[in-house]
Amino acid sequence: MKRAIVLLGLAAVASSPAFGDAGVPSELLGHFGNSPVQCRSFHRKADNITHISKEYYTFCGGSRCEARIDRVRKTKSGYTLKLQGDSGPFDIRLTKVEEGVFDAGDQTLVKCTERDQIAGIGLPVTLEMSITKAPHAAFSAYYALSVPEVCRDIKVDEALAESIAKAGILEYVRFLLDRKLIKQTVDDAITTKAHNEREDARYAVKQDAEAIPAFCDHVLDAFGENGRIFKDILSDNSQKI
Known part of the structure; x- marks a missing residue:
């Protein structure tokens, strides 16, 4: 039994x-x-x-x-x-x-x-959910700045990218001020937001590079000569002496 x-x-x-x-x-x-x-x-x-x-x-x-x-x-x-x-x-x-x-x-x-x-290269995942688009330019610019870390043959125009990022951060802080949503000094708000966007963008680049085949080619479509996000921030130096 x-x-x-x-x-x-x-x-x-x-x-x-x-x-x-x-x-x-x-x-x-x-x-x-x-x-x-x-x-x-x-x-x-x-x-x-x-x-x-x-x-x-x-x-x-x-x-x-x-x-x-x-x-x-x-x-x-x-x-x-x-x-x-x-x-x-x-x-x-x-x-x-x-x-x-x-x-x-x-x-x-x-x-x-x-x-x-591929369509998301250079863009934050929160794009469609944000109440303001101001920080997105900063994210995209910081994204471009991080690309050479994974694509050795790609060069970034650092001055142009930093100026775009700064403009995006300032516009976002102005948005917070206008709506009385800021709970720290303006300088602290700018520093904090810039740090967060830079780190988020840097991590996104690593995730994209790991997940997307031929990432270093596709990223030029977003930031290269005819970039759909920003033009002429990134350039391919692999064929240049």
């Missing part, structure tokens, strides 16, 4: 999907957004992006924004994901609309691609 119970237990374990092996199909693996803007620089985002791995379904950057994938069931119209969250089990039904596009009921999920990563 005891042996029979043990065998039944082993059979139950064998029939249950192993952790991290819930049968997630390849077309569901990856990052998803609601739009190209949301997908932009998805590898640098925690919020406003959905990430599906072989183990987890993650829908924001908070501590309660992740659920373990226990099982995936194929349906006539798509898939049903059996999930285990902090508050218990629940399902996510994904209806396939077309290749890389799924209807999740309350939103449409579009798989993000390398093109979306």
